[in-house]
Amino acid sequence: MASTVAAIPSLHKAWVYKEYGAAKDVLKLEELPVPPLAPDQVLVKVHAAALNPVDFKRRLGKFKATDSDLPTVPGYDVAGVVAKVGSEVSSLKQGDEVYGDISEFALDKPKQWGSIAQYTAVEEKLLAIKPRNLSFIQAASLPLAIQTAQEGFDKAKLRAGQSVLVLGGAGGVGSLAIQLAKFVYGASLVAATTSTPKLELVKSLGADIVIDYKEKNFEDMPERYDVVFDAVGEPKGTNVVKEGGTAVVLTGPVNPPGFRFVVTSNGSNLVRLKDFLESGTVKPVIDPKGPFDFGSVVDAFCYLEGGRASGKVVISVLQ
Incomplete structure:
Protein backbone atom coordinates (compact mmCIF):
# COMPACT_ATOMS: atom_id res chain seq x y z
CA MET A 1 0.00 0.00 0.00
CA ALA A 2 1.31 3.45 -0.86
CA SER A 3 0.48 6.87 0.54
CA THR A 4 1.09 10.40 -0.71
CA VAL A 5 4.27 11.93 0.72
CA ALA A 6 4.64 15.65 1.41
CA ALA A 7 7.86 17.62 1.08
CA ILE A 8 10.47 16.76 3.72
CA PRO A 9 11.29 19.63 6.09
CA SER A 10 14.80 20.38 7.34
CA LEU A 11 13.66 20.26 10.99
CA HIS A 12 11.21 17.99 12.78
CA LYS A 13 9.83 17.55 16.28
CA ALA A 14 11.30 14.78 18.40
CA TRP A 15 11.42 13.74 22.03
CA VAL A 16 15.01 13.79 23.23
CA TYR A 17 17.05 13.32 26.38
CA LYS A 18 20.56 14.70 26.84
CA GLU A 19 21.31 12.91 30.10
CA TYR A 20 20.10 9.75 31.80
CA GLY A 21 17.30 10.01 34.33
CA ALA A 22 13.56 9.97 35.04
CA ALA A 23 11.24 10.79 32.15
CA LYS A 24 9.83 13.92 33.80
CA ASP A 25 13.34 15.25 34.43
CA VAL A 26 15.16 14.57 31.16
CA LEU A 27 12.67 14.07 28.30
CA LYS A 28 12.01 17.21 26.24
CA LEU A 29 10.14 17.87 22.99
CA GLU A 30 12.47 19.76 20.67
CA GLU A 31 13.02 20.68 17.05
CA LEU A 32 15.96 18.78 15.58
CA PRO A 33 17.42 18.30 12.10
CA VAL A 34 15.72 15.50 10.18
CA PRO A 35 18.04 12.45 10.46
CA PRO A 36 20.52 12.02 7.58
CA LEU A 37 20.02 9.03 5.30
CA ALA A 38 22.62 6.30 4.66
CA PRO A 39 22.56 4.52 1.27
CA ASP A 40 20.86 1.41 2.72
CA GLN A 41 18.26 3.36 4.69
CA VAL A 42 14.83 4.86 4.13
CA LEU A 43 13.45 7.95 5.82
CA VAL A 44 10.15 7.09 7.51
CA LYS A 45 7.53 9.73 8.22
CA VAL A 46 6.36 8.39 11.58
CA HIS A 47 2.63 7.92 12.12
CA ALA A 48 2.89 5.85 15.29
CA ALA A 49 5.53 4.52 17.66
CA ALA A 50 5.43 2.26 20.70
CA LEU A 51 7.25 2.04 23.99
CA ASN A 52 9.01 -1.03 25.41
CA PRO A 53 10.65 -1.65 28.78
CA VAL A 54 14.05 -1.41 27.06
CA ASP A 55 13.23 2.22 26.25
CA PHE A 56 12.95 3.32 29.86
CA LYS A 57 15.75 1.08 31.09
CA ARG A 58 17.99 2.61 28.44
CA ARG A 59 16.90 6.13 29.44
CA LEU A 60 17.72 5.34 33.07
CA GLY A 61 21.29 4.46 32.02
CA LYS A 62 21.13 0.72 32.65
CA PHE A 63 22.86 -0.03 29.34
CA LYS A 64 25.18 2.96 29.12
CA ALA A 65 28.28 0.79 28.56
CA THR A 66 26.95 -0.28 25.14
CA ASP A 67 24.56 2.59 24.41
CA SER A 68 24.83 5.02 21.52
CA ASP A 69 25.90 8.58 22.22
CA LEU A 70 23.74 11.16 23.92
CA PRO A 71 21.58 13.06 23.11
CA THR A 72 19.10 10.30 22.28
CA VAL A 73 15.68 10.22 20.68
CA PRO A 74 14.08 7.10 22.22
CA GLY A 75 11.95 4.52 20.46
CA TYR A 76 12.43 1.20 18.68
CA ASP A 77 8.97 0.45 17.24
CA VAL A 78 7.69 2.46 14.29
CA ALA A 79 4.91 2.50 11.70
CA GLY A 80 4.75 5.11 9.01
CA VAL A 81 5.27 6.06 5.37
CA VAL A 82 8.51 5.99 3.39
CA ALA A 83 9.36 9.63 2.61
CA LYS A 84 12.71 9.07 0.90
CA VAL A 85 14.93 6.13 -0.06
CA GLY A 86 18.71 5.74 -0.02
CA SER A 87 20.68 5.01 -3.17
CA GLU A 88 21.09 1.29 -2.36
CA VAL A 89 17.46 0.62 -1.40
CA SER A 90 15.77 -1.81 -3.79
CA SER A 91 12.59 -3.26 -2.25
CA LEU A 92 10.94 -0.15 -0.80
CA LYS A 93 9.80 3.04 -2.49
CA GLN A 94 8.48 6.45 -1.53
CA GLY A 95 4.90 6.18 -0.28
CA ASP A 96 5.14 2.60 1.02
CA GLU A 97 3.43 2.04 4.38
CA VAL A 98 5.94 0.21 6.57
CA TYR A 99 6.62 -0.92 10.11
CA GLY A 100 9.52 -2.40 12.05
CA ASP A 101 11.96 -2.31 14.96
CA ILE A 102 14.46 0.32 13.85
CA SER A 103 17.48 -0.91 15.87
CA GLU A 104 18.96 -4.18 14.67
CA PHE A 105 20.57 -4.81 18.07
CA ALA A 106 18.51 -3.63 21.03
CA LEU A 107 21.42 -3.05 23.43
CA ASP A 108 24.53 -2.82 21.25
CA LYS A 109 24.70 0.74 19.89
CA PRO A 110 20.95 1.07 19.22
CA LYS A 111 19.76 3.99 17.11
CA GLN A 112 20.69 7.39 18.53
CA TRP A 113 17.77 8.94 16.65
CA GLY A 114 14.80 6.71 17.46
CA SER A 115 11.13 6.55 16.53
CA ILE A 116 9.50 8.94 19.04
CA ALA A 117 9.77 11.65 16.43
CA GLN A 118 8.18 12.90 13.23
CA TYR A 119 10.90 11.27 11.08
CA THR A 120 13.36 8.43 11.61
CA ALA A 121 15.99 6.80 9.36
CA VAL A 122 15.91 3.00 9.18
CA GLU A 123 17.82 0.30 7.30
CA GLU A 124 15.69 -1.25 4.59
CA LYS A 125 16.32 -4.76 5.95
CA LEU A 126 14.68 -3.91 9.29
CA LEU A 127 11.33 -2.93 7.79
CA ALA A 128 8.35 -4.74 6.27
CA ILE A 129 5.25 -3.56 4.45
CA LYS A 130 2.51 -2.85 6.98
CA PRO A 131 -0.22 -5.52 6.99
CA ARG A 132 -3.10 -4.03 5.04
CA ASN A 133 -5.73 -4.69 7.72
CA LEU A 134 -3.78 -2.96 10.51
CA SER A 135 -3.80 0.72 11.37
CA PHE A 136 -0.50 2.50 11.96
CA ILE A 137 -1.29 2.40 15.69
CA GLN A 138 -1.80 -1.38 15.61
CA ALA A 139 1.27 -2.00 13.46
CA ALA A 140 3.53 0.12 15.66
CA SER A 141 2.61 -2.02 18.66
CA LEU A 142 4.10 -5.17 17.17
CA PRO A 143 7.71 -5.22 15.91
CA LEU A 144 10.02 -5.53 18.92
CA ALA A 145 7.61 -7.57 21.03
CA PHE A 261 18.78 -13.70 24.51
CA VAL A 262 18.34 -10.16 23.22
CA VAL A 263 16.19 -9.83 20.12
CA THR A 264 17.77 -9.09 16.73
CA SER A 265 15.51 -7.02 14.49
CA ASN A 266 14.93 -8.27 10.95
CA GLY A 267 12.16 -7.27 8.57
CA SER A 268 12.07 -10.79 7.11
CA ASN A 269 10.77 -12.04 10.48
CA LEU A 270 7.80 -9.72 10.17
CA VAL A 271 7.23 -10.96 6.61
CA ARG A 272 7.02 -14.52 8.01
CA LEU A 273 4.08 -13.39 10.15
CA LYS A 274 2.26 -11.43 7.43
CA ASP A 275 -0.44 -14.02 6.69
CA PHE A 276 -1.18 -14.60 10.39
CA LEU A 277 -1.58 -10.86 10.94
CA GLU A 278 -3.60 -10.13 7.82
CA SER A 279 -5.99 -13.01 8.52
CA GLY A 280 -6.52 -11.79 12.10
CA THR A 281 -5.16 -15.04 13.50
CA VAL A 282 -2.62 -13.02 15.50
CA LYS A 283 -3.90 -9.68 16.80
CA PRO A 284 -2.14 -6.62 18.23
CA VAL A 285 -2.90 -5.97 21.90
CA ILE A 286 -2.87 -2.28 22.77
CA ASP A 287 -3.33 -0.96 26.29
CA PRO A 288 -6.77 0.67 26.62
CA LYS A 289 -5.28 3.89 28.01
CA GLY A 290 -3.67 4.47 24.63
CA PRO A 291 -2.86 5.57 22.15
CA PHE A 292 -1.14 8.49 23.89
CA ASP A 293 -0.83 11.63 21.84
CA PHE A 294 2.57 12.97 20.81
CA GLY A 295 2.50 15.62 23.51
CA SER A 296 1.99 13.04 26.27
CA VAL A 297 5.12 10.93 25.86
CA VAL A 298 6.26 11.60 29.44
CA ASP A 299 2.87 10.38 30.72
CA ALA A 300 3.14 7.31 28.49
CA PHE A 301 6.56 6.45 29.89
CA CYS A 302 5.38 6.93 33.48
CA TYR A 303 2.40 4.67 32.82
CA LEU A 304 4.56 1.93 31.28
CA GLU A 305 7.06 2.14 34.14
CA GLY A 306 4.21 1.66 36.63
CA GLY A 307 3.98 -1.97 35.47
CA ARG A 308 0.21 -2.10 34.97
CA ALA A 309 -0.04 -1.95 31.18
CA SER A 310 -1.93 -4.61 29.23
CA GLY A 311 -0.32 -5.21 25.86
CA LYS A 312 1.58 -2.30 24.31
CA VAL A 313 1.73 1.42 25.08
CA VAL A 314 1.50 3.25 21.75
CA ILE A 315 2.17 6.87 20.75
CA SER A 316 0.24 8.57 17.95
CA VAL A 317 2.53 10.96 16.07
CA LEU A 318 0.38 13.65 14.47
CA GLN A 319 1.92 15.34 11.45
Whole structure:
Protein backbone atom coordinates (compact mmCIF):
# COMPACT_ATOMS: atom_id res chain seq x y z
CA MET A 1 0.00 0.00 0.00
CA ALA A 2 1.31 3.45 -0.86
CA SER A 3 0.48 6.87 0.54
CA THR A 4 1.09 10.40 -0.71
CA VAL A 5 4.27 11.93 0.72
CA ALA A 6 4.64 15.65 1.41
CA ALA A 7 7.86 17.62 1.08
CA ILE A 8 10.47 16.76 3.72
CA PRO A 9 11.29 19.63 6.09
CA SER A 10 14.80 20.38 7.34
CA LEU A 11 13.66 20.26 10.99
CA HIS A 12 11.21 17.99 12.78
CA LYS A 13 9.83 17.55 16.28
CA ALA A 14 11.30 14.78 18.40
CA TRP A 15 11.42 13.74 22.03
CA VAL A 16 15.01 13.79 23.23
CA TYR A 17 17.05 13.32 26.38
CA LYS A 18 20.56 14.70 26.84
CA GLU A 19 21.31 12.91 30.10
CA TYR A 20 20.10 9.75 31.80
CA GLY A 21 17.30 10.01 34.33
CA ALA A 22 13.56 9.97 35.04
CA ALA A 23 11.24 10.79 32.15
CA LYS A 24 9.83 13.92 33.80
CA ASP A 25 13.34 15.25 34.43
CA VAL A 26 15.16 14.57 31.16
CA LEU A 27 12.67 14.07 28.30
CA LYS A 28 12.01 17.21 26.24
CA LEU A 29 10.14 17.87 22.99
CA GLU A 30 12.47 19.76 20.67
CA GLU A 31 13.02 20.68 17.05
CA LEU A 32 15.96 18.78 15.58
CA PRO A 33 17.42 18.30 12.10
CA VAL A 34 15.72 15.50 10.18
CA PRO A 35 18.04 12.45 10.46
CA PRO A 36 20.52 12.02 7.58
CA LEU A 37 20.02 9.03 5.30
CA ALA A 38 22.62 6.30 4.66
CA PRO A 39 22.56 4.52 1.27
CA ASP A 40 20.86 1.41 2.72
CA GLN A 41 18.26 3.36 4.69
CA VAL A 42 14.83 4.86 4.13
CA LEU A 43 13.45 7.95 5.82
CA VAL A 44 10.15 7.09 7.51
CA LYS A 45 7.53 9.73 8.22
CA VAL A 46 6.36 8.39 11.58
CA HIS A 47 2.63 7.92 12.12
CA ALA A 48 2.89 5.85 15.29
CA ALA A 49 5.53 4.52 17.66
CA ALA A 50 5.43 2.26 20.70
CA LEU A 51 7.25 2.04 23.99
CA ASN A 52 9.01 -1.03 25.41
CA PRO A 53 10.65 -1.65 28.78
CA VAL A 54 14.05 -1.41 27.06
CA ASP A 55 13.23 2.22 26.25
CA PHE A 56 12.95 3.32 29.86
CA LYS A 57 15.75 1.08 31.09
CA ARG A 58 17.99 2.61 28.44
CA ARG A 59 16.90 6.13 29.44
CA LEU A 60 17.72 5.34 33.07
CA GLY A 61 21.29 4.46 32.02
CA LYS A 62 21.13 0.72 32.65
CA PHE A 63 22.86 -0.03 29.34
CA LYS A 64 25.18 2.96 29.12
CA ALA A 65 28.28 0.79 28.56
CA THR A 66 26.95 -0.28 25.14
CA ASP A 67 24.56 2.59 24.41
CA SER A 68 24.83 5.02 21.52
CA ASP A 69 25.90 8.58 22.22
CA LEU A 70 23.74 11.16 23.92
CA PRO A 71 21.58 13.06 23.11
CA THR A 72 19.10 10.30 22.28
CA VAL A 73 15.68 10.22 20.68
CA PRO A 74 14.08 7.10 22.22
CA GLY A 75 11.95 4.52 20.46
CA TYR A 76 12.43 1.20 18.68
CA ASP A 77 8.97 0.45 17.24
CA VAL A 78 7.69 2.46 14.29
CA ALA A 79 4.91 2.50 11.70
CA GLY A 80 4.75 5.11 9.01
CA VAL A 81 5.27 6.06 5.37
CA VAL A 82 8.51 5.99 3.39
CA ALA A 83 9.36 9.63 2.61
CA LYS A 84 12.71 9.07 0.90
CA VAL A 85 14.93 6.13 -0.06
CA GLY A 86 18.71 5.74 -0.02
CA SER A 87 20.68 5.01 -3.17
CA GLU A 88 21.09 1.29 -2.36
CA VAL A 89 17.46 0.62 -1.40
CA SER A 90 15.77 -1.81 -3.79
CA SER A 91 12.59 -3.26 -2.25
CA LEU A 92 10.94 -0.15 -0.80
CA LYS A 93 9.80 3.04 -2.49
CA GLN A 94 8.48 6.45 -1.53
CA GLY A 95 4.90 6.18 -0.28
CA ASP A 96 5.14 2.60 1.02
CA GLU A 97 3.43 2.04 4.38
CA VAL A 98 5.94 0.21 6.57
CA TYR A 99 6.62 -0.92 10.11
CA GLY A 100 9.52 -2.40 12.05
CA ASP A 101 11.96 -2.31 14.96
CA ILE A 102 14.46 0.32 13.85
CA SER A 103 17.48 -0.91 15.87
CA GLU A 104 18.96 -4.18 14.67
CA PHE A 105 20.57 -4.81 18.07
CA ALA A 106 18.51 -3.63 21.03
CA LEU A 107 21.42 -3.05 23.43
CA ASP A 108 24.53 -2.82 21.25
CA LYS A 109 24.70 0.74 19.89
CA PRO A 110 20.95 1.07 19.22
CA LYS A 111 19.76 3.99 17.11
CA GLN A 112 20.69 7.39 18.53
CA TRP A 113 17.77 8.94 16.65
CA GLY A 114 14.80 6.71 17.46
CA SER A 115 11.13 6.55 16.53
CA ILE A 116 9.50 8.94 19.04
CA ALA A 117 9.77 11.65 16.43
CA GLN A 118 8.18 12.90 13.23
CA TYR A 119 10.90 11.27 11.08
CA THR A 120 13.36 8.43 11.61
CA ALA A 121 15.99 6.80 9.36
CA VAL A 122 15.91 3.00 9.18
CA GLU A 123 17.82 0.30 7.30
CA GLU A 124 15.69 -1.25 4.59
CA LYS A 125 16.32 -4.76 5.95
CA LEU A 126 14.68 -3.91 9.29
CA LEU A 127 11.33 -2.93 7.79
CA ALA A 128 8.35 -4.74 6.27
CA ILE A 129 5.25 -3.56 4.45
CA LYS A 130 2.51 -2.85 6.98
CA PRO A 131 -0.22 -5.52 6.99
CA ARG A 132 -3.10 -4.03 5.04
CA ASN A 133 -5.73 -4.69 7.72
CA LEU A 134 -3.78 -2.96 10.51
CA SER A 135 -3.80 0.72 11.37
CA PHE A 136 -0.50 2.50 11.96
CA ILE A 137 -1.29 2.40 15.69
CA GLN A 138 -1.80 -1.38 15.61
CA ALA A 139 1.27 -2.00 13.46
CA ALA A 140 3.53 0.12 15.66
CA SER A 141 2.61 -2.02 18.66
CA LEU A 142 4.10 -5.17 17.17
CA PRO A 143 7.71 -5.22 15.91
CA LEU A 144 10.02 -5.53 18.92
CA ALA A 145 7.61 -7.57 21.03
CA ILE A 146 6.44 -9.97 18.34
CA GLN A 147 9.99 -10.58 17.11
CA THR A 148 11.10 -11.23 20.71
CA ALA A 149 8.43 -13.91 21.09
CA GLN A 150 9.20 -15.32 17.65
CA GLU A 151 12.96 -15.47 18.12
CA GLY A 152 12.57 -16.92 21.61
CA PHE A 153 10.43 -19.78 20.32
CA ASP A 154 12.77 -20.32 17.37
CA LYS A 155 15.75 -20.61 19.72
CA ALA A 156 13.78 -22.94 22.00
CA LYS A 157 12.97 -25.07 18.93
CA LEU A 158 9.26 -25.05 19.79
CA ARG A 159 7.41 -27.65 17.71
CA ALA A 160 3.77 -28.35 16.99
CA GLY A 161 2.20 -30.49 19.69
CA GLN A 162 4.41 -29.26 22.51
CA SER A 163 3.23 -27.41 25.63
CA VAL A 164 4.09 -23.84 26.63
CA LEU A 165 3.81 -21.74 29.80
CA VAL A 166 3.98 -17.96 29.33
CA LEU A 167 4.87 -16.06 32.49
CA GLY A 168 3.43 -12.56 32.18
CA GLY A 169 0.70 -13.29 29.65
CA ALA A 170 -0.86 -9.81 29.54
CA GLY A 171 2.31 -7.84 28.84
CA GLY A 172 3.55 -6.54 25.53
CA VAL A 173 5.62 -9.64 24.74
CA GLY A 174 3.57 -12.16 26.69
CA SER A 175 0.30 -11.31 24.95
CA LEU A 176 1.92 -12.03 21.58
CA ALA A 177 3.83 -15.08 22.84
CA ILE A 178 0.53 -16.74 23.76
CA GLN A 179 -0.85 -16.16 20.25
CA LEU A 180 2.32 -17.24 18.45
CA ALA A 181 2.69 -20.39 20.54
CA LYS A 182 -0.91 -21.40 19.89
CA PHE A 183 -1.60 -20.28 16.33
CA VAL A 184 1.80 -20.01 14.61
CA TYR A 185 3.89 -22.74 16.24
CA GLY A 186 0.98 -25.13 16.90
CA ALA A 187 1.44 -25.73 20.64
CA SER A 188 -1.04 -28.29 21.95
CA LEU A 189 -1.35 -26.58 25.34
CA VAL A 190 -0.67 -22.95 26.24
CA ALA A 191 -0.84 -21.82 29.85
CA ALA A 192 -0.20 -18.27 31.05
CA THR A 193 0.05 -16.34 34.28
CA THR A 194 -1.49 -12.94 34.89
CA SER A 195 -3.23 -10.84 37.55
CA THR A 196 -6.93 -11.01 38.40
CA PRO A 197 -8.13 -8.05 36.27
CA LYS A 198 -6.47 -9.47 33.15
CA LEU A 199 -7.70 -13.08 33.29
CA GLU A 200 -10.32 -12.62 30.56
CA LEU A 201 -7.89 -10.80 28.27
CA VAL A 202 -5.36 -13.63 28.51
CA LYS A 203 -8.06 -16.24 27.96
CA SER A 204 -9.24 -14.37 24.85
CA LEU A 205 -5.74 -14.55 23.38
CA GLY A 206 -5.89 -18.34 23.21
CA ALA A 207 -4.50 -19.54 26.55
CA ASP A 208 -5.92 -22.93 27.51
CA ILE A 209 -5.00 -22.51 31.17
CA VAL A 210 -5.00 -19.05 32.79
CA ILE A 211 -3.30 -18.83 36.18
CA ASP A 212 -4.01 -15.93 38.53
CA TYR A 213 -0.57 -15.61 40.12
CA LYS A 214 -2.07 -13.86 43.15
CA GLU A 215 -4.31 -16.85 43.86
CA LYS A 216 -2.32 -19.86 42.59
CA ASN A 217 1.29 -20.96 42.45
CA PHE A 218 2.05 -22.42 39.02
CA GLU A 219 4.62 -24.73 40.64
CA ASP A 220 1.86 -26.42 42.66
CA MET A 221 -0.18 -27.27 39.58
CA PRO A 222 0.28 -30.69 37.92
CA GLU A 223 1.25 -29.47 34.45
CA ARG A 224 4.82 -29.47 33.22
CA TYR A 225 5.88 -27.79 29.99
CA ASP A 226 8.19 -28.29 27.05
CA VAL A 227 8.89 -24.55 26.88
CA VAL A 228 8.52 -21.89 29.57
CA PHE A 229 8.55 -18.37 28.15
CA ASP A 230 9.44 -16.03 31.03
CA ALA A 231 8.68 -12.40 30.21
CA VAL A 232 8.72 -11.16 33.82
CA GLY A 233 11.85 -12.55 35.52
CA GLU A 234 10.48 -15.47 37.56
CA PRO A 235 13.40 -17.76 38.49
CA LYS A 236 11.05 -20.57 39.52
CA GLY A 237 9.86 -20.95 35.95
CA THR A 238 12.51 -23.55 35.24
CA ASN A 239 11.02 -25.74 37.98
CA VAL A 240 8.09 -26.65 35.72
CA VAL A 241 10.10 -27.49 32.59
CA LYS A 242 9.76 -31.08 31.37
CA GLU A 243 12.86 -33.22 31.01
CA GLY A 244 14.47 -32.21 27.73
CA GLY A 245 12.62 -28.88 27.69
CA THR A 246 13.87 -25.35 28.12
CA ALA A 247 12.99 -21.88 29.40
CA VAL A 248 13.26 -18.61 27.45
CA VAL A 249 14.19 -15.86 29.92
CA LEU A 250 13.95 -12.20 28.98
CA THR A 251 14.91 -10.62 32.29
CA GLY A 252 16.14 -11.58 35.77
CA PRO A 253 18.23 -14.58 36.80
CA VAL A 254 18.65 -17.57 34.50
CA ASN A 255 18.63 -21.09 35.91
CA PRO A 256 19.27 -24.29 33.92
CA PRO A 257 17.79 -25.31 31.54
CA GLY A 258 16.92 -21.71 30.73
CA PHE A 259 18.66 -19.30 28.38
CA ARG A 260 18.54 -15.56 27.78
CA PHE A 261 18.78 -13.70 24.51
CA VAL A 262 18.34 -10.16 23.22
CA VAL A 263 16.19 -9.83 20.12
CA THR A 264 17.77 -9.09 16.73
CA SER A 265 15.51 -7.02 14.49
CA ASN A 266 14.93 -8.27 10.95
CA GLY A 267 12.16 -7.27 8.57
CA SER A 268 12.07 -10.79 7.11
CA ASN A 269 10.77 -12.04 10.48
CA LEU A 270 7.80 -9.72 10.17
CA VAL A 271 7.23 -10.96 6.61
CA ARG A 272 7.02 -14.52 8.01
CA LEU A 273 4.08 -13.39 10.15
CA LYS A 274 2.26 -11.43 7.43
CA ASP A 275 -0.44 -14.02 6.69
CA PHE A 276 -1.18 -14.60 10.39
CA LEU A 277 -1.58 -10.86 10.94
CA GLU A 278 -3.60 -10.13 7.82
CA SER A 279 -5.99 -13.01 8.52
CA GLY A 280 -6.52 -11.79 12.10
CA THR A 281 -5.16 -15.04 13.50
CA VAL A 282 -2.62 -13.02 15.50
CA LYS A 283 -3.90 -9.68 16.80
CA PRO A 284 -2.14 -6.62 18.23
CA VAL A 285 -2.90 -5.97 21.90
CA ILE A 286 -2.87 -2.28 22.77
CA ASP A 287 -3.33 -0.96 26.29
CA PRO A 288 -6.77 0.67 26.62
CA LYS A 289 -5.28 3.89 28.01
CA GLY A 290 -3.67 4.47 24.63
CA PRO A 291 -2.86 5.57 22.15
CA PHE A 292 -1.14 8.49 23.89
CA ASP A 293 -0.83 11.63 21.84
CA PHE A 294 2.57 12.97 20.81
CA GLY A 295 2.50 15.62 23.51
CA SER A 296 1.99 13.04 26.27
CA VAL A 297 5.12 10.93 25.86
CA VAL A 298 6.26 11.60 29.44
CA ASP A 299 2.87 10.38 30.72
CA ALA A 300 3.14 7.31 28.49
CA PHE A 301 6.56 6.45 29.89
CA CYS A 302 5.38 6.93 33.48
CA TYR A 303 2.40 4.67 32.82
CA LEU A 304 4.56 1.93 31.28
CA GLU A 305 7.06 2.14 34.14
CA GLY A 306 4.21 1.66 36.63
CA GLY A 307 3.98 -1.97 35.47
CA ARG A 308 0.21 -2.10 34.97
CA ALA A 309 -0.04 -1.95 31.18
CA SER A 310 -1.93 -4.61 29.23
CA GLY A 311 -0.32 -5.21 25.86
CA LYS A 312 1.58 -2.30 24.31
CA VAL A 313 1.73 1.42 25.08
CA VAL A 314 1.50 3.25 21.75
CA ILE A 315 2.17 6.87 20.75
CA SER A 316 0.24 8.57 17.95
CA VAL A 317 2.53 10.96 16.07
CA LEU A 318 0.38 13.65 14.47
CA GLN A 319 1.92 15.34 11.45
